Amino acid sequence: MWTWIRNVTRLTVKEFRSLLGDVPLMALIVFAFTVAIYTTAKGVKAEVANASVGIIDSDRSALSYRLRDAIRAPYFKAPVDVTHEEAGPALDRGDLIFVIDIPANFEADVLAGRTPAIQVRVDATAMTQAGLGVLYLNEIFLKELLDFFHQRGLESMLPTQAVIHLLFNPNNQSHWFTSIMLIVTNVTVLSIILVGAAVIREREHGTIEHLLVMPVRPSEIAMGKILANGGVILLASLLALWLVIHQWLQVPLAGSIWLFAAGAALYLFAVTSLGILLATTAASMPQFGLLAAPVYVVLYLLSGAATPVESMPLAIQDIVQISPTTQFVKLTQAVLYRGAGLDIVWPQLLAVAAAGVLFLALALHRFRSMLAKQG
Known part of the structure; x- marks a missing residue:
């Protein structure tokens, strides 16, 4: 056992030095956990923001101008006047997401008790903007119409009123969610790439033959690669979580960072083992890239980092429970968003650890076969 530990330590140091000497890979790690997280979190929004609106105002009344003036930033850009002929091509080109058509005599019909209709055409290829934007416009128009007639809404007539409290993200800021999920994303892809590249680099450079003549076992070689590459990514992810996400983006972290770190370490063990398994299957770096990408x-x-697991078909929901990534996303969301403790996330820790053991066993079997062929 002591010989195994000593050999793993030496191989880990060797792998660590090799990784530090690979400038492009180190630059990729730094970029992925700094600039990529910040720009993506700030640039990708799940809520409606700066949506373009065109308006066809055939009424030109006080009420139509009131509705127009209520469409404001930050949800919408200032509406631009378009004609019926211009509206369709503008939607086709993607210049406009919404086109609001207010008919002639709209205010007069409303005052006369008739029910004129406002047509809203939507470019639903911008799915999030379209779905939420229609709801926002409906709420804006309803409020302005009630104010125009000096009426109170239905809620004011009810004996009780609903008071909504949003937990964990009270202002619905999408970058709170996006930035932390980017940690999971980057940990996954970099773990697979780095450890897989390390295995293939040994084979392509011929240094695998040097290892074959040394008194080391395949398990020691594999564990050295897992510890070195996983350790670098773990350190980078924790620094990004505290400095970039918490300090720079001002995202609160509700739970224990150390509990998250323990889960991340187990997850890194699982995905780096998966990376070795994929690398032993591929014959070259291009093949490894083609294999790793769809995985x-x-x-x-x-x-669950991109879309909720609960919205998937029931059969898929059951299948994805065996994925260590799904379990790690559950753990991350529970700990960092909701402040969960070990008593809540221990099933996810156990599931990730079990997946890591399985991947490592398969990887070692393939790794031994690869070394035997090399020898």
């Missing part, structure tokens, strides 16, 4: 995409899209 990562499936893990990410079905993890």
